[in-house]
Amino acid sequence: MRFSSKGPCHTFWSFALILRFEPLATAPTGARAGHLHTRFGVVETPAFMPVGTHAHVRHLSLPEVEATGARILLANTWHLLLRPGPEVFDRFGGIHRFMGWGHGVLTDSGGFQIFSLGESCEVTEEGARFRSPFDQHPVLLTPESSIATQQSIGSDIMMALDVCPPSTWGEAATRAAMERTHRWAARSLEARARRSTGQALFGIVQGGVFPHLRDESVKAITALPFDGFAIGGLAVGESRELLDTTTAHTVKQLPADRPRYLMGVGTPRDLVAAVSVGVDLFDCILPTKMAQQGYAYTFQGQLRITRQEFRLSDEKLDPTCECPVCTRHPRGYLQHLSNGGHALASRLLGIHNLHHYAQLMRRLRTAILQGRLAEESRALLDGLEPRGAPQAVEAGRREAGFELVTLKGGARAVRHLGNGEIMHPGVGPWEEANGLYVGQTGLTEKLQVEHAAPLRVLDLGLGAAANAVAALTAARALGAARRRPLELVSIEHDLGALKLALQDAEGFPFLTPWRPAIEALLRDGHWKDGDLSWSLLLGDAHQKLGEVAAPVHVVFHDPFSPEQNPELWTPAWFRRVHALAGPDGMTLSTYSTSTPVRVSMLLGGFHVGAGVPSGARAETTAAATSSALLARPLGGRWLKRWERSSARAPIGGTFDGTVERAVRGHPQFAG
Template identity: 45%
Template sequence: MTTFPFEISVREGKARTGRLKTPRGDIRTPAFMPVGTAGTVKALYMDQVKGAGADIILGNTYHLMLRPGAERVKSLGGLHKFSGWRGPMLTDSGGFQVWSLAQLRKMDGDGVTFQSHIDGSTHRLTPARSIEIQADLLGADISMQLDECTNFPCTHEEAARSLELSLRWGERSLDAFGARDSQTLFGIIQGSNFPDLRERSAKGVAAQGFGGIALGGLAVGEGHAQMCATIDMTVPHLPDHMPRYVMGVGKPIDLVESVARGIDMFDCVLPTRSGRHGQAWTWDGPLNLNNAKFAEDMGPLDEAVDCPASRDYTRAYLHHLFKAGEYLGPMLLSWHNTAFFQALMAEMRAAIAEGRFEALRAELSARWESTKSKPKAEG
C-alpha cells in the first residue's frame, strides 16, 4: 500500500506544520477538510471551496452509496469527475452514519446490516465493501477503515469489545485495500475516554501498517474538556511520522486546542451547517445574523477574512436575507464560514512556522472568552 510522504517542517511544542503529499496535490497541515456529504460542499461551488483555501475535501460513503449509488458514480468517472473537485479527497467509511441510525441497524462480527433512511431498503456494509466503495468506486485518494463507533458514555467493557472489533476490521480493510500506487488508507483509534483502551487501540492501529491514523469516538457528546483529555491520553502512543486526524471536530476553539496537542487534520460540517442557520464564525467569535441588532449594521462580516462574502456584504443585508428567507443568505454565510475556517488553519500554520503559535493560542482564547463566544462544553 502506498504511504503518502508526510513532511513535518516546523514544530512548536506539540504543534506541527508540514505537508502531506498526494498525487493530486499537497495538503498543507494542519488542514481542515470541508465536508462534501452528497458530492457537494453544501451551498458552495467547488471553485469557491478551492478559492477559500481548502486543499482537500471529504466525501461521504454512506450518503453516496445510497444516492446516486457508488456504482453509478464509478460509471460516471468517479467522485472527482462527478463533483468537479480536482484536488485530494478523503472519504469516510460510512461507519459513523450507520452507527447514528441506531434502531435501523444490526451489527455482527463481519459487518453491519442497515436500512436506508431514504427509502427503508436494506444494505450491508463490511470492511471489504466499504473499501470497494471508497477506493474502487468513488476513487478516494484517502480511504478510511470501517470501524465500530462507540456510544458516549459507555462502559469499559463495551469500549474494549468495540475497539477489538475495530482492530479486526482494520486488518480486513487493509487486506481488501491491498497494494495501490496512488491511494492510501487510514486506520481509526477507538477506546472511548479510557486511557488504557486508547493506548491499546493506538498501539494496535499503529502496528497494522496504515498510511495515517485517525482518532475516532470524538465529537459524540463528550464535551470540549473531555475531547482535549482524550487527545492528551492518545497522542503519546502515536507514531510521530504519520498524519494524525481527529474526525468530526469542530469549533474554532476545538481546532486550536487540538493543533496544540499535535493533530494534523480535521473535518466537520459546522461551517456550512452554521451558515445555513444564520451563524457566522469570525475572529471575534460567532455572530447570529438573525438577531435584530444587525438590522442596521453596515459593517462587513469580518474584513480580516479574504473572501468576498466576508468583505463585500453588510451584516444588515445578510440579516435581511435570512429574515426574507432568501437562498443567498445561507450561500454567503456558508462561503464566509468556509473561508474563515481555512483562514484560521492558515494562521495557525504561519504561527507555528514563525514560533508564535502559543501566543496566537492565548490571544484567540482570550478574545473568544472576552466576547463570550467560547463554546460551551459540547463536542
C-alpha cells in the same frame, strides 16, 4: 515502504507511493506544520477539510470552496454507496472527475453513520445491517464492502470501517467496540490488498474516554501498516475537557512520520486546542451547518446575524476578514437575507465560515513555522471566546450524541452533536410546541368535538418530547368531561435527546409533571391514564410508520431537516402519511417552508398552506387532506413563484414533466 517515527522531519511514503507526508516544523507542544502530497497536489497542514458528504459542499459551488484555499475535501462512503452508487463512480472514473474537483479527497468509511442510526442499525461481527432511507432495501456494510466502495469512489485517502461508541457507554461495551474496530481494521487492509488502486488507507483509534483503552487501541492500530492514523469516537457527547484530554493523550502516541486526523471536530476553539498537540487534519459540518442557522464565525467570537441589532449595521461580518462576503456585503444585508429565509444567506454565510476556518489554519501553520504558536494560540482563543461576551447559544451538558444549549432568550434546547441541528431553535421547545404544533393543528378544538372517536395524533420525531407533552398538557387542561379520548403515538429512533432533557428539570420544567408517563414510556413503550394514552414506536421511521393504525387525525411532523433526513421529506413518505387519514381528514404541521418540501407534500396528496410564525421563522407550513382545513392555502401566487424557481423538484427527486403536471394539476390550484 518506511515506517520510521524517529524525529519529526522524516518523510513517510504511503503504501502505493502516492500519498507522502512531510513534516516541516514542530512546536514544543507537539504541534506541527507539514506538507501532505497527494496525486492532485500538496495539502499544507494543519488543514481543515470542508465536508462534501454527497460529493458537494452544502450550498456552495466548488469554485467557491476552492477559493477558500481548501485543497482536500471529505466525502462520505455511506451516503455515496446509497446514492449515486459505486457503479456511477466506476463509470466516471472516480469522484474527482464526477464532481469536477481537482484536489484531494478523503472518504469516511461510514462508521459514524452506523453510530447515528442508533437502534435502527444492527451491528455484528460481519458488519452493519440497515435499510436504505431512500427505498428501504436492506444494506450490509462490511469492512470489505466499505473499501470496495471507496475504491470505486477513487478517493486519495480511504478510512477503515470502525465502530464508534457513544460517550455514555461503559468500559465493557467500549472495549468490545474497540476490539471489533481492530478486527475490522485488519480486514480493511486485506480488502485493499486485493485490488491495486494506489489509494492510501488510514486506521482509526477508538477507546472512548478511557485512557487505558486508548493506549491499547493505539498499540493495535499502529502495529498495522496504515498510511496515516485517525482519532475517532470523539465529539459524540463527551465534555470539552474530555475531548481535549483524550485527544492530547492519544495523539502523542501516534507515529510522528504519518498524518494524524481528528474526526468530526469541531469548533474553531477545538481546532486551536487540537493543532497545539499535534493533529494535522480536521473535518466538521459546523461551518456550513451553522451558516444555515444564521451563525457566522469571526475572530471576535461567534455571532448570529438574525439578531435585530444588525439590521442597520454597515459593518463587515469580521473586520479582519477579506473573504468575498466580508469585502462586499454589510451585516445589515446578511441580516435581511437570513430573516427573510433566503437561500442566499446560507450560501454567503457558508462561504465566510469556510474562509474563517481556512484562515484559522493558515494563522496556526504560520505561527508554528515562525516558532510563535503559544502567543498566537492565546491571541486566537481570547478573540474566539472573548471573556464575558454574550453567546447566542451557550453549550451545556453533553450525553449520548446530544448537547444541552441555552438560547439567546434563555430557553433551553437540545442540539444534535452529529449534525449540529437544534431542536426548536429560536423560541425554545415549549413555546414552539404549543404554537407551531398544538396551536396550528387546532388540537384543542379537535379534542372538544362531542361524541367522537378517540383523536389520534402522530408525533413524528419525539426528540425531547416537547410536542408530545404539549399535546398531553392541552388535553389534560380541558378535563375528561370536556374532551374526547386522545391517543398519542410517537416515533423515534434515538432517545438520547429525551434522556438528556430529563436530567435538566430547570431547563425543561414542562417535562416534570409528565415524568411518570415518560418513565413508563421509556420502560414499557406505552402509558395510559384514563382516556389519555401515549405509545412509543422505537426504531426506523419507515418501518414504524407501518405499525401506526388509521385513522390519524393530527400529525406533528418534526424530524431533522431535509438535509439530514431526506427520506422523511419525500413524496413517497408523505403519501404513506396521507394514507393514514380517515374520513374526517388530517392536519399536519411542520417547521420547514422550503419549496422542495412543499412540492413533496403536494405530490404526496396533501393540500399545503402557509403556517404561523415561529421564532425567527416568519412562516412555517401547514398541510391537510383538504384546503378547507387550511387557514391560508397556497394559491396562484405561490404557483407562479414555483414556476420561476430554481428549486422545483421534490426532496429526493428530479424536476420533469410528470412533476410539473402533478403540481399544476393539483386540486388545490384548480380554478
